[in-house]
Amino acid sequence: MMQIECQNISFQYPHTDIRVFQQLNCRIDDAGFHALFGPSGLGKTTLARMMAHEIGGYSGQILSDSSKKILYTHNMERLPGWASIGDIILSSIPVSDAERMQMLTDAFGMRPCMNARFRRLSLGQKNRANLIRYLLQDFDMLIMDESLANVDETTRGRIIITLKTLFAEKTFLYISHNMLEVARFCKDIIVLRSPDRLPQVQTLQGQDIMDAESFSMPAVEQTMLEIVHAS
Amino acid sequence: MLHKRLQQFVLVYAAGVLSLILMKYLLHLSDYVIPGPLEIWRTALSVFVRYLRNVADTLWIAVVGHLISILLAFAIGIAGRRASWIGSLIHAAAYNIQAYPMVAVAPIIFILLGDGIIARLLIAVMICYFPLLLSVISILSEPVDSVEHFYEATGRMNWRLQMRIRAYENIHKLTTVIVGSATMAMVGTIVAEFVAADAGIGYSIRIALYQSDLSKILAALFLIGISTSLYLTALEWLGNVIQRKCQA
Numbered sequence: 001m002m003q004i005e006c007q008n009i010s011f012q013y014p015h016t017d018i019r020v021f022q023q024l025n026c027r028i029d030d031a032g033f034h035a036l037f038g039p040s041g042l043g044k045t046t047l048a049r050m051m052a053h054e055i056g057g058y059s060g061q062i063l064s065d066s067s068k069k070i071l072y073t074h075n076m077e078r079l080p081g082w083a084s085i086g087d088i089i090l091s092s093i094p095v096s097d098a099e100r101m102q103m104l105t106d107a108f109g110m111r112p113c114m115n116a117r118f119r120r121l122s123l124g125q126k127n128r129a130n131l132i133r134y135l136l137q138d139f140d141m142l143i144m145d146e147s148l149a150n151v152d153e154t155t156r157g158r159i160i161i162t163l164k165t166l167f168a169e170k171t172f173l174y175i176s177h178n179m180l181e182v183a184r185f186c187k188d189i190i191v192l193r194s195p196d197r198l199p200q201v202q203t204l205q206g207q208d209i210m211d212a213e214s215f216s217m218p219a220v221e222q223t224m225l226e227i228v229h230a231s
Numbered sequence: 232m233l234h235k236r237l238q239q240f241v242l243v244y245a246a247g248v249l250s251l252i253l254m255k256y257l258l259h260l261s262d263y264v265i266p267g268p269l270e271i272w273r274t275a276l277s278v279f280v281r282y283l284r285n286v287a288d289t290l291w292i293a294v295v296g297h298l299i300s301i302l303l304a305f306a307i308g309i310a311g312r313r314a315s316w317i318g319s320l321i322h323a324a325a326y327n328i329q330a331y332p333m334v335a336v337a338p339i340i341f342i343l344l345g346d347g348i349i350a351r352l353l354i355a356v357m358i359c360y361f362p363l364l365l366s367v368i369s370i371l372s373e374p375v376d377s378v379e380h381f382y383e384a385t386g387r388m389n390w391r392l393q394m395r396i397r398a399y400e401n402i403h404k405l406t407t408v409i410v411g412s413a414t415m416a417m418v419g420t421i422v423a424e425f426v427a428a429d430a431g432i433g434y435s436i437r438i439a440l441y442q443s444d445l446s447k448i449l450a451a452l453f454l455i456g457i458s459t460s461l462y463l464t465a466l467e468w469l470g471n472v473i474q475r476k477c478q479a
Contacts, residue, residue, distance in 0.1 A: 052384070071384055078377045082399055082477065092387060119478075130381075137385050 003028040003141060003171045004051055004070070008060035011046065020046055021058070022195040026203060028188055033164050033172045035182040035206065036143075038192030038231055044175050047192065048072055048143045051173070064141075073134045074145035075127050079118040085129045086114035093136045104132045107162040109155055123150035128159070135163070141171040148176070157212040160185045164210060183223035184209050191230040202230040233464040240456045248449060266446045274446030275453070282435060282447075286454040289420050289431040290462060292348065296355030297416035300363050301409060303356070308367035309394055322368055329361030334422050341427040351423040351431065358419030363412040370408070375400045402477050406470030413466050417459050 005027035012019045020043040028034050036044050049055040051062055052072035064070065079088045089101060105111050108128045113121055121129060131147050148156045163172060164185070173190075176182055182189055186206035193200050204226050209215040248271070255265040262270060311321030337354050344350040371394065378396050382388040398405060424433025432451050439447035 054384075073381070073384075076377050077380055079381075080378055080396055080399065082395070092381075092385070117479075133381065 003031065003068070004062065004064040006047070006051070006060065006062050009047075009050070009058050009062070010060055011043075011050070011058035014057065019195050022198065022200055024060070024200045026190050026201040028171060028173065028190075030187070031169050031171045032187040032208065033160065033174060033185060034188040034190065035186035036173055036175045036190045036192060037177075037179070037182050037227060040177070042192050042194060044192055045074070045145055048145055048173065048175060051141075052143055068140040069138055070141040070143065071134055071137060071139045072143040072145065073130060073147055075130075075147055075149040077130045078126070079129060079133070081118050083117070084115045085118055085121070088118070089114075089129070089133045089136065092133055097136050101132065101136055103166075104135055104162075107166075108132055108159055124152065124155075127151060128155075131159075135167070139170065141173065143173045143175070145175045146177075147174075153181075154212075156181065157185070161210065161212055179224050179227055180220065183207060183220050183227060184212075184215060189223070189227060191227060193231060204230060232467055233461070236460045236464050237457070240460050244453060244456055251445075251449075263443065264445070266444075271446045271449055274444070275450040278435075278447055278450050279454075282432060282451055282454050285430070285432040285435045285451075286458045289417070289424060289433065289455075290458045292351050292431065293355055293413075293416040293420040294462065296352050296420060297359055297413055299352070299356050300360040300412065300416065303360055304363040304367045307364055308371050309390070311364075311368045312372040312394075312397075318368075318372070322365075325361050325364045325368065329365055333357045333361075333419070334426070337423055337426045340423075346427050346429045348430075351420055351428050354423035354426075355416050355419035358422065359412050359416040362415060363408065366408040366412075367405070370401045370404050371397050373397065373401070399477060402474055406466075406473060410463060410466045410470060413463055414459065417455070417462070421455065 006024055009021045009024040010019075011021045024047070036048060038044055046055060049072055050058060051064075052070045054072060079085055083091075090098065093101060105114060108131070110125065110128050110132065113125050113129070118126060118129065127147055127149055128151060131144065134142060148159060151159070160174075160181075174182070174186060184207050187208040189204040189206045191202045191204060193202070204223065206223055207215060207220050251265050252268055254260065255267070266274070307321060307325075311318045311325070333354070336357070340350050340353055344353065375396055378400065379388065379393065382392060382396075420431065421433035421436075424431035425437050426433075428434050432455055436448055436451050439445075439451065
């Protein structure tokens with residue numbers, strides 16, 4: 001069942017001549033952990049925010065089931081500072097989800113920080129705290145724009161595996177510049193290219209591994225090579 | 232904080248008085264125009280207690296007027312933060328009214344309300360309120376995207392939460408604006424007293440002006456400076472306490 005589809009999207013920023021998208025087409029068919037990959041400044045965030053209905057003013061259409069809830073989160077988000085992050089997250093979820101919150105807190109290695117205020121956390125902890133509160137919301141698709149930036153590689157891998165296990169029926173679109181990570185963990189890899197290169201998007205298959213320890217390195221390298229060629 | 236502020240005021244005040252005395256001797260002005268240092272000192276001692284009471288009276292009106300202005304500015308500012316027609320109307324009205332010299336309206340207020348406390352209070356509020364309102368509106372209407380995004384995206388945002396986020400994130404700006412507007416409240420009260428009231432230090436200055444008694448005016452200015460410094464310092468202290476509590 002199609003999750004989301006972008007059809008002939010063209011867009012340029014208002015009052016500028018900067019063309020961001022030119023007849024862009026892409027789609028995500030299944031639930032799972034997918035990636036949006038590409039060099040900086042090509043419009044990954046813009047496309048992601050369009051998918052989450054946060055940006056309009058483009059031509060073409062973005063199709064998704066209207067009942068599906070798409071959330072977009074990015075690594076610059078902050079939690080309010082007037083209470084501990086545990087209390088802030090609890091205040092934005094139903095009481096019945098407190099147990100899920102504990103589970104995610106443990107899986108993300110955040111238990112020791114839950115009584116701290118947001119500004120006291122490291123950048124990586126801030127991003128994990130923000131991601132936890134999004135994961136506790138009602139969503140069908142979560143777009144994670146550099147949401148694991150500043151988190152060490154091992155913890156990042158563990159978190160992605162946790163997401164793939166606990167939220168197997170949900171759709172994730174992960175924006176990252178880490179090619180190895182994208183090649184290893186993601187299912188579909190949407191590679192965004194300059195609007196001068198048509199088609200502007202190429203979709204590749206990632207290795208979609210479920211175990212961070214056991215995977216075929218040659219296969220991952222092959223995927224990385226395909227990403228390099230595509231981008 | 233108080234020590235520094237008082238020190239700065241006394242330095243500026245002393246420089247002002249010294250230049251007047253210097254002018255007196257350089258231009259050979261009579262004691263009637265600028266009294267000698269001894270006369271200034273004697274007059275200051277003789278009016279000190281009375282003027283202190285007058286300054287306290289003025290300060291009381293200024294503090295109450297300031298408080299009313301703050302409450303009104305926040306109430307209207309919260310209503311005017313929205314990009315709706317009400318918000319635009321409030322913003323445009325506040326912008327135009329604050330550009331008008333409120334002191335020119337003071338005689339009308341005195342004619343309508345007499346020369347009692349209410350008229351002084353109202354003028355103090357009017358002079359302090361509009362610039363404060365504009366600042367509050369501009370601070371509270373500025374989105375804090377990095378914090379608000381989650382609540383907007385998940386449909387949890389309401390106006391109370393939005394105000395809480397914006398006030399919390401801009402607590403430093405808000406306290407600075409409130410401290411800054413305290414001077415306006417003091418100015419408003421003194422101007423009201425100077426124009427037509429029958430009490431307060433502004434009224435005493437008006438009487439001293441009719442008597443052409445510069446010594447009394449200088450004594451009044453000294454006490455105004457000290458009382459304003461005390462009030463501003465108290466507000467700064469309160470602002471720091473709030474900010475520290477927020478940062479804890």
